[in-house]
Amino acid sequence: MSDAPRVRTRLHRLPLPLTAVVLLAGLFVAGCSGSGDGAVDASAQPREVSRYDAETFFDTETVRGASFSADGSRILLSSDRSGTFEAYAQPVAGGEPEQLTSTEGATFGVSYFPADDRFLYTADQGGNELNHLYVQTPEGEVRDLTPGEAVKASFNGWSADDQSFFVSTNERDPQVFDLYRYDVEDYERTLIWQNPGGLFLSDVSRDGRWVAAEKAISNANSDLYLVDLEGNGELRHITPHEGDVMHGVFGFTPDSTALIYASDEGTEFRQARRHDLTTGEQTTLVAADWDVLGVAFSEGGRYRAVALNEDARTAVTLTDLAEDREIDIPLPREGDLGGMVISDDEKTLAFYLASDTSPSNLYVWEIGSASAPRRLTSTLSEQVAEEDLVDGEVVRFASYDGLEIPGVLYRPHQASADSPVPVLLAMHGGPGGQSRKGYRAEWQHLVNHGYGIFAVNNRGSSGYGKTFFHLDDRKHGEADLDDCVAAVGYLQGLDWVDGERIGIMGGSYGGYLVAAALAFRPQVFDVGINIFGVTNWVRTMESIPPWWGPQRDALIAEIGDPVADAERLRAISPVFHGDKIVKPLLVVQGANDPRVLPRESEDLVAAARANGTPVEYVVFEDEGHGFRNKDNRIAAQNAYLDFLAEHLREPAADDAAAAGSPGGGR
Numbered sequence: 001m002s003d004a005p006r007v008r009t010r011l012h013r014l015p016l017p018l019t020a021v022v023l024l025a026g027l028f029v030a031g032c033s034g035s036g037d038g039a040v041d042a043s044a045q046p047r048e049v050s051r052y053d054a055e056t057f058f059d060t061e062t063v064r065g066a067s068f069s070a071d072g073s074r075i076l077l078s079s080d081r082s083g084t085f086e087a088y089a090q091p092v093a094g095g096e097p098e099q100l101t102s103t104e105g106a107t108f109g110v111s112y113f114p115a116d117d118r119f120l121y122t123a124d125q126g127g128n129e130l131n132h133l134y135v136q137t138p139e140g141e142v143r144d145l146t147p148g149e150a151v152k153a154s155f156n157g158w159s160a161d162d163q164s165f166f167v168s169t170n171e172r173d174p175q176v177f178d179l180y181r182y183d184v185e186d187y188e189r190t191l192i193w194q195n196p197g198g199l200f201l202s203d204v205s206r207d208g209r210w211v212a213a214e215k216a217i218s219n220a221n222s223d224l225y226l227v228d229l230e231g232n233g234e235l236r237h238i239t240p241h242e243g244d245v246m247h248g249v250f251g252f253t254p255d256s257t258a259l260i261y262a263s264d265e266g267t268e269f270r271q272a273r274r275h276d277l278t279t280g281e282q283t284t285l286v287a288a289d290w291d292v293l294g295v296a297f298s299e300g301g302r303y304r305a306v307a308l309n310e311d312a313r314t315a316v317t318l319t320d321l322a323e324d325r326e327i328d329i330p331l332p333r334e335g336d337l338g339g340m341v342i343s344d345d346e347k348t349l350a351f352y353l354a355s356d357t358s359p360s361n362l363y364v365w366e367i368g369s370a371s372a373p374r375r376l377t378s379t380l381s382e383q384v385a386e387e388d389l390v391d392g393e394v395v396r397f398a399s400y401d402g403l404e405i406p407g408v409l410y411r412p413h414q415a416s417a418d419s420p421v422p423v424l425l426a427m428h429g430g431p432g433g434q435s436r437k438g439y440r441a442e443w444q445h446l447v448n449h450g451y452g453i454f455a456v457n458n459r460g461s462s463g464y465g466k467t468f469f470h471l472d473d474r475k476h477g478e479a480d481l482d483d484c485v486a487a488v489g490y491l492q493g494l495d496w497v498d499g500e501r502i503g504i505m506g507g508s509y510g511g512y513l514v515a516a517a518l519a520f521r522p523q524v525f526d527v528g529i530n531i532f533g534v535t536n537w538v539r540t541m542e543s544i545p546p547w548w549g550p551q552r553d554a555l556i557a558e559i560g561d562p563v564a565d566a567e568r569l570r571a572i573s574p575v576f577h578g579d580k581i582v583k584p585l586l587v588v589q590g591a592n593d594p595r596v597l598p599r600e601s602e603d604l605v606a607a608a609r610a611n612g613t614p615v616e617y618v619v620f621e622d623e624g625h626g627f628r629n630k631d632n633r634i635a636a637q638n639a640y641l642d643f644l645a646e647h648l649r650e651p652a653a654d655d656a657a658a659a660g661s662p663g664g665g666r
Contacts, residue, residue, distance in 0.1 A: 005078075013237065028294055044345055047414035047495075049388040049448065052381075054637035056629055057445040059381035060359050066341040066350045067111040067119070069091075075341075075350055075376070076109040076119055078102075080196075083630045087121045087136075092364055093346070097377075100136065106628035110155050112182060120155055127624020128591045129545065133167055135187065145187060150174060152400050152547045160206040160256070161238035166192075168201050171440040171472060174546035177201050192229055194506060199225065200549060202249035208257040212249045212275060216618020218557035219432070220244040224261055226277070238275055238282075241265055246466070250294055250422075254301040260285060262292060270466040272306070290315075298342040303327070305340050305369075309463045311394055312436045313406055314338065329365065331359075332372050336438050342367070349373075356410075357389035359439040388413070390447045392455070396488035399483045403459060403471070407487065408435055410443060410453040422648050423452035424529075425487055427506030427513045431476060431558060434463045442637055449641060450649070452497060457482035458513075473558050475518045477572035484517055485524050503648050505529035505640070508625065510597065515574035515604055518581045527647045531587045532596045532625055535604040536576075537569040538562050540624055545594050575600070583648040585616040588636050590623030616643055 017621040035262045052593045061086075067076040069561050074089045080095065081088075087109035088097035101107045103123055108121040112131070117138040122131045133145045133153045146153035146169050156166035163184055168177040172194075179193040179201060186449040192208075197640040200211040202224075212225040213235075216570040217522065221244040226236040238259075239247050248262040250272060259275045270296045282655065286292050286306050293307040293314060302322050308315045316337045330355060331337065339352035339360070345519050349367050350647065359380055365373035380386065394406040399405045404558040426443060428435045437456035457464070460472030484504065492499035504525045506514050511533015518528045531655040534540045541562040544552045556562075560569050570576050585608055607618045620632045 007020055013242075029535065030189070033479075036325070046419065048411050049413045051387075052445070054382055054445055054634045054641065056381050056383045057101075057322075057441045058632060058634045058637065059383065060441055061377065061379040062290045063360060063362055063377050063379060064339070065109055065353075066339060066362065067109065068341065068350070069112045069117060070346070071342050072345065072348065075111075075364075076112050077363070077392075078108045078629055079377075080628070085628055087119065090362065092376070094374060094376060099116070105622075111158070114158060115184075117461055118566055120165075121331075121628075122153075122155070125621050127590055127628065129547075129594050129624060131664055138631040142188065145182065149653040150592060152177075152577075154202070156416075157206070158205045159208050164208070170547050173197070175549045181208065193233070198549070203251050205252040205256040205259075205261075205277075206218075206254060207255065209523045210252065212252070212259055212261075214247065214249060214282070216551050216554035217505075218244070219238060219473065219554045220246060222247050222554070224249065226259065226275075227391050238280070238341065239263065240515070241487075249251050251296065253298060254297050254334050256346055264466050267483040298346050299344045300346050302334075302346050303342055307338075310433075312406065312434065312463065313394075314538070316340070327367065330372055330448065332363070332375070333583075336360075341491070351511035354439050356391045356437055356439060357386050357444075359441070381644060388448060389444050392436070397487065399459070399486040405456065405458060405483050405485075405486065406461075408463065409455075410447045411496060412447050412450050412452055414450055415452060415496040420496055420498040421450050421452050422503065422526075422644075423454055423497050424499035424644075425484055425502070425504040425506075425525075426453050426455045427458070427484070427504065427510030428455065428461065429479075429506075429510050430462075430510035431460055431472065431509050432462050432469060433509065434461045442633075444642070445637055446640065446644070451644065452491075452494045454487060454491060456484060456487050474560065474618070476559060477512070477520065481513060481520060488524055501642070501648050503529070505531070506533065507531035508533060511596075512574070515585075516572065518583055518585060519574040519577040522578070522580050522582050525583060527584045527586075528646065529588070529643065530590045530601070530604070531636075532590055532593055534573075534596055535600045538566055538573065538574045540596065540598065541569065543597055575603045575607055578604060579611050581611060581613050583606040584643070586616045586618070586639060588618045589620070590625060590627065590640065591619055591621045595625045614647065618630075649655075 008303045011666040060576055061081045063077055063079045078085050078087055079088050085106040086099055087101040087107055088099055090097040105123055105126055106475050106543055107121055107123040110122055112119045121134050124131045130152045134142055135145055135153055136142045147169050151169055151171045153169040156168055158165045164181050167180050167182055170177050172178055176195040176197050178188045178195050181192050182189045193211050202214050203212045213225045215223045217410050222246045224239045226238055229511045245265040250260040251636050252259050257277055261273055263273050264270045270291040272292045274283050288308050293309050293311045296305045302323055304319045320327055323622055335353040335355040341350045349365045351363055361379050362376045363373040390410050394408050394412045396404045396406050412421050435457055447453055460480050462469055471597045488502050491497045504514050504517050511530040513529040514528040515535050519526050583615055587601045587605050589598050605615050608615045622638050623632055
């Protein structure tokens with residue numbers, strides 16, 4: 001499930017170049033693919049680099065989202081430059097952004113109003129994921145449009161006449177989301193679709209007639225339905241099929257004549273298909289040897305963008321449908337293109353560009369212009385020299401059964417056969433997530449301090465076809481964990497890796513793999529860093545938040561039922577095997593996490609400590625599932641580095657090389 005806000009233009013559906021840490025589910029055009037020999041830029045000579053502290057690395061700004069103002073002069077975005085995420089107005093002409101909100105928690109801008117400077121934003125309470133939708137006037141007056149306890153709400157777009165907007169909330173029933181239409185002037189609302197249950201609302205057509213909904217059957221099988229709000233409101237099943245087929249909604253076309261959706265029927269990879277709302281005719285729109293990540297349109301329908309997940313990177317094409325030609329965007333540098341938005345007059349393109357060594361920056365470009373795009377943000381800390389950072393390489397290795405496993409490998413500049421370095425496996429969230437190329441401050445900071453990072457996409461990861469994706473079903477903590485063990489053997493074959501100092505870290509489901517590795521393969525890894533990871537699958541499956549609704553059933557199909565499969569779930573839950581954990585462990589947890597409850601981490605810590613194992617435990621009282629507060633991210637990063645310095649790095653290796661370097665060293 002995603003809490004990503006929906007903005008006015010249809011190009012919002014292309015993802016940002018961010019690597020997401022998700023639980024129970026967080027655009028790349030550059031980079032090279034390795035043959036699997038681990039020679040990350042083999043021509044490069046080892047060299048020392050300036051070392052930077054965590055405060056310097058997290059002085060980097062994170063920006064996301066884009067919505068053009070009514071007059072096209074500003075872009076609404078979200079930034080953590082103040083320490084927590086707030087909404088800002090960024091002038092299209094350039095210059096410093098204006099901070100629009102000042103809240104206690106993380107706040108994310110959603111959309112400007114069509115005809116004035118009011119805007120919508122969303123915020124939860126301390127990371128509890130119960131997002132409300134707010135409107136703020138130019139004078140700073142704020143109104144909660146979705147008040148109530150335990151309410152979760154989402155913005156679902158503007159009507160074609162710009163006189164209303166759509167919002168879904170679970171206020172009637174915590175497990176389902178109903179759809180409301182709000183008036184733009186007085187915010188009076190009308191219930192226009194009462195969810196019968198078992199469905200997840202995906203999109204609303206611009207003319208307000210159609211609702212697209214998804215029904216999860218299992219983690220391999222789903223269906224799509226349409227509701228005609230001008231008809232009798234009955235569900236129209238549009239994806240009848242045999243066997244297991246996954247479907248998903250990309251969105252309605254701007255003219256409300258068709259639904260664009262995803263399907264892997266009869267193919268290994270997800271395709272984009274078009275369903276005509278009048279005739280019911282279905283055709284293939286985009287097919288490739290990789291998953292289609294998204295299809296989106298500009299407001300007037302002239303431009304269409306398509307994103308493909310090409311080997312942990314996203315390839316994006318922008319097509320002028322009026323002239324039937326692909327638009328060549330003159331990118332100012334190699335990088336990862338994403339977050340594309342086109343202004344309502346279809347003249348200006350806004351997009352984000354990032355790479356392994358550069359966080360996302362927002363650019364604008366006059367479509368078809370010979371001039372280069374204009375950069376509006378500068379997000380990398382001025383104290384960090386980009387040449388001191390490291391590009392990752394996509395590599396592959398053979399696992400225990402010969403299956404080829406991909407991953408992204410980051411080799412520190414100072415690593416060599418004469419000076420091998422420790423390496424950490426970095427495990428993504430999920431199940432079913434994917435580690436992708438792109439800037440990660442936490443990884444780059446560790447690499448900068450001489451730790452290699454290997455982001456392994458174990459079997460069960462998305463992006464490599466549905467067969468690969470389902471290879472770990474009901475085998476979690478077993479088949480995927482043995483891929484991690486095989487990764488250690490691969491690393492030990494690289495001359496720049498110290499094979500006696502290999503650890504594992506990860507968040508969410510990746511945190512589970514960390515705890516499982518230390519409990520079930522206790523001699524393989526030298527240390528583990530578990531960041532809000534599942535430790536008790538029985539309790540986790542029982543405590544899935546109610547707003548997950550039908551997706552809970554899909555998760556049970558993949559992991560197991562907390563009642564029927566309780567014995568197996570206990571067998572793969574590290575908390576019941578804490579007596580086997582003998583290697584040092586760091587556990588980091590958000591006190592408000594609704595997905596992995598704090599009790600999960602507390603029980604694991606107690607079990608491991610009872611065995612005499614060195615265990616460190618860090619809790620953030622104002623965080624949930626993922627750390628949004630910059631001070632907390634810095635504190636967590638320092639905890640990682642201090643823990644590794646004590647338990648993984650050889651004392652002689654952590655010398656004074658950082659003395660006098662920018663950021664003051666470790």
